[in-house]
Every structure is written in structure tokens, then in C-alpha cells.
Amino acid sequence: MSSYLLEASGLTKQFGNETIAVNQLNLEVGPGKIIGLLGPNGSGKTTLIKLINGLLTPSSGSVLVKGHAPDIESKKTIAYLPERTYLQNHMKVSELVDFFADFYEDFSKERAYMMLHSLDIKSTAKLSTLSKGTKEKVQLILVMSRDADLYILDEPIAGVDPAARDYILKTILNNYNENATIILSTHLISDIENILDEVIFIKNGSILLHTTVEDIREQQGKSVDSYFREVFAC
Amino acid sequence: MLSKLIRHEWKSTWKMIAVMNLFIAIITLLGVVTVVSKIWNSESEHVVTFAVLSAVFYYISIIVVSIAACIYIAVKYYRNLYTDEGYLMHTLPVSKHELLLSKTIVGSIQYLIVSLVIILSFTFIGLSFFYNMTPTDQNEILTALFVDLWPELEKFMGDTIGFNLFLFVVYWLISCISSVLMSFCAISVGQLFTKHKVMGSIFCYIGLYILIQVVASFITVPFTGISILENSFAPAMITAMLAIEIVATSALTIVFYYVSHYVMSKKLNLD
Numbered sequence: 245m246s247s248y249l250l251e252a253s254g255l256t257k258q259f260g261n262e263t264i265a266v267n268q269l270n271l272e273v274g275p276g277k278i279i280g281l282l283g284p285n286g287s288g289k290t291t292l293i294k295l296i297n298g299l300l301t302p303s304s305g306s307v308l309v310k311g312h313a314p315d316i317e318s319k320k321t322i323a324y325l326p327e328r329t330y331l332q333n334h335m336k337v338s339e340l341v342d343f344f345a346d347f348y349e350d351f352s353k354e355r356a357y358m359m360l361h362s363l364d365i366k367s368t369a370k371l372s373t374l375s376k377g378t379k380e381k382v383q384l385i386l387v388m389s390r391d392a393d394l395y396i397l398d399e400p401i402a403g404v405d406p407a408a409r410d411y412i413l414k415t416i417l418n419n420y421n422e423n424a425t426i427i428l429s430t431h432l433i434s435d436i437e438n439i440l441d442e443v444i445f446i447k448n449g450s451i452l453l454h455t456t457v458e459d460i461r462e463q464q465g466k467s468v469d470s471y472f473r474e475v476f477a478c
Numbered sequence: 479m480l481s482k483l484i485r486h487e488w489k490s491t492w493k494m495i496a497v498m499n500l501f502i503a504i505i506t507l508l509g510v511v512t513v514v515s516k517i518w519n520s521e522s523e524h525v526v527t528f529a530v531l532s533a534v535f536y537y538i539s540i541i542v543v544s545i546a547a548c549i550y551i552a553v554k555y556y557r558n559l560y561t562d563e564g565y566l567m568h569t570l571p572v573s574k575h576e577l578l579l580s581k582t583i584v585g586s587i588q589y590l591i592v593s594l595v596i597i598l599s600f601t602f603i604g605l606s607f608f609y610n611m612t613p614t615d616q617n618e619i620l621t622a623l624f625v626d627l628w629p630e631l632e633k634f635m636g637d638t639i640g641f642n643l644f645l646f647v648v649y650w651l652i653s654c655i656s657s658v659l660m661s662f663c664a665i666s667v668g669q670l671f672t673k674h675k676v677m678g679s680i681f682c683y684i685g686l687y688i689l690i691q692v693v694a695s696f697i698t699v700p701f702t703g704i705s706i707l708e709n710s711f712a713p714a715m716i717t718a719m720l721a722i723e724i725v726a727t728s729a730l731t732i733v734f735y736y737v738s739h740y741v742m743s744k745k746l747n748l749d
Contacts (some may be wrong), residue, residue, distance in 0.1 A: 259672070294748065298569070299569070299746065301745055301746055301747055319569055319570065320571045326562075330562050330563055330565035330566040335490070339489075343486060348571070
């Protein structure tokens, strides 16, 4: 079996006859890394993430998670945070915790309640009564309360204020297993640059660059943020 | 995992179905009170008009609740699997069969319950009319049912009466499951459209409905034709017709299930 946690080969997703959102993409990701999936809006980040999670069917090519195409096994491996609210509004926070505990063997209720408590989110509250930002926090808490091998977080800090951003990044760093890999998609690079081991630059559905943050700093003499601005300059 | 899915599905949907059943119970109670209070015999034109309007309201309400239950189950399916909520449901470590089965089992049971409550409602209204009659009228009805009609039916149907009744119940059960899966199938096929997926689903549902009516006609027309031509209607014909309806509806139900499963597992593309 391959030593890679995630492998994509010739992965392509075309919508209709014209739009190619992901184009012949090849990618290999190993364990124990924090990786920034970086690209401008419309570059194919979310499409790639959805393909990895089996929410989109590839037009061609393949994606494997621990050797499995998106299936029950790959879903046990991935803890996925989408860029939208996917929880049912009528449910209470405590019911959502029970829901996750029921379906994910690696879910820790204790960790979830600890994080909810530290963010002062009442477990008796109905999701519909919470603000958009709080809903996003609840969602992040649920995802980070899993002991998964691969965390895929799509724009986890986009919709929250800077103070909450710090808390979210702290939550991510404090709650993941060190052998696990985190793929973090964002365009707010300066906020996450310090926690990244590797970066993937994606443009027009293809990978432009996949390297370590150290390499960018050494070879380009720039921060990831500056280099990103240079590469994606309009 | 299937039992967990069923439990959560039931938990998130039972309240609305309970409200629908409660509504039927309330209008049935009002109907029974209207019938028992004998306002039909009132000399006041306004009171009789009110009674007629109540009856119309009752029948329209029953139709609306029946359609609403079907729409609610379908909308729940769509929202849970093909909108934002689908991002969670499709990333749970469960198989697509388990996802679809949980929705089918819960939806079918809820639709069956609503159908049963409607049947009970009709029964209560019927009984209240009976209770409201004079002893002479009651006797006449009982005589007509048990002295005239039943022996005739027994003579005509012979041993098949119990079996046909059983077939009818089986047909009713399968029809309920089929109705639920037909809406799931239409929603699933609607997802194959690049744009206007909801509209696509509605058109698919209408298309499937027409198809089923055509299939049903193919089954019933020959039997009706034979009975008219021969001026007789043998009990075996009822059995055969019900059996064919059961087989045809079951076959369609299986097709609906597999189309829904195919789209979910091979053609899933969440917006």
C-alpha cells in the first residue's frame, strides 16, 4: 500500500461543456503535516476538496485516501469542515454532539464539551438561535473533536472576526493528532502562514506549486504571503 | 449504522408528521361534533350552509394533509441529501444504501401512519353518521350490509374474499412505499440537470406519475374489457388484477430505489 495519505492522479472535474474546475491534477500528501491549500477565488480549491470528500464525481482521474476511493473507509479517515453551514438548524448543540458521537468512532464528546465551554456556547442552545459566526465555531468544534488522520478545513477563518480567528487557529493546533495531516484552504495567508509546514498553490484547477514553507523562505527570500501575491498578481 | 440513521431521521421528522395527524384528529372531532349535533336538520339556512361548508372544509383538509405529507417527506429528502445538509450526510461513514434505506423506511412508515389516520378519520365520521340515525335507519343499513350485501359478496367471491382482502392490504402497503420512493427518484434524477434542479425534479415527478397511470391502465383496461364483453366479473379476475398490480408496483418501486441509489453513488454533484 502507498505511504501517502492522499493521492490524486489526473483528477479532472468539468462542469457542463466549458468550465474545467480541476484540470488533470496530480497530488501526493503524506502524514503529519499542516498544508495550506492556497489560491485565488475560483482557482478550484473547494472543488478539489469536494472531490476528495466524494461530494462531487470526477469527470476523469482518481483520488485515493489511504488507498481508498471516496467510500466508508475514506470518510472514517477524513474530518471535513466545509465552507458552509451543513448542520440542521432545528437541532440543539448537545444533539449535534450526540449525532457526531453516534457516527464517528473517533469523536470525543469530552473534548467537544470542553471547547464549547471555553467558547461560552451553551449546549442547550438551538442552532437556529446562534449567530453565523457561532454556528461556524460549533461546526469547527465538532470537526476538531475527532481524532482523524486527515482534517480538511475549507475556509475555516473566512467568516469570523480576527479575535475568533486566533482562537480557531489555536483550536486547530491544540486538537489534532500530530501524526495527522491538516489541509487548510484559505486566501487569508498571512493569518495562517506561521502554522504551515507545506503550501500548495492552485490556479485554474491545476497545481502550480507544492513545496515546504521553508523552501519558499530560503529559495525566494520571501514570506508565503508575499510570494503568493507575486505569483498570483493580476 | 442503519438503525442510527433511522433513529436520527425519525427524530428530525416526527414532529411535523405528528402535527399533521393532530390536525386530522381535530378536524375529525369537529366533523363528528357537527354530525352528532344534528345541525343538518336545522331549519335555519345559515346553519345548513355552515354544515355544508364544514363538510367541504373537512374533505379539502384531508386531501391537503395527504399531499402535504408526501411533499414534506420529499422536501426533507431533498434538503437533507442535496443541499447544504448533504455535505454532512454524504460525509458520514455510512453506505449509500444505508442512507437511502433509512429515508425510505422512515418516510414510508410516516406516510403509512398518515394514511391510516385518514382511514380512521373516515371511519369515525361514518360511525358518527350511523350513530346519528334513527333506530329504523340503523336497522336498514345493518340489514343492507350484513343480510343483503355480505352474503352476496361471499357467494360471488367464495373462498377468495379473505385472500383478496390480504392482497389489497399488501397492495396498499407497497403503494405507500412506492409513492415515497417515486418522489425520491424524481428528486435524484432532477440532480442530473446542470441548472434548475428543483424544476427538473418536479417535471420528473410529473413524468413518472403519468407513466404509472399508463402502466395501471394497461393492467386494468383488459380486465374491465373482458368483464364488459362477457358481462361477468369473476373473483379470480380481482385476484389476478391485484396480483399484477402488486408485481408491477413492486417492480417500479425497485426501479425507483435503484435509480435513486445510482444517482447518489455514481452521479453525486453537490452545488
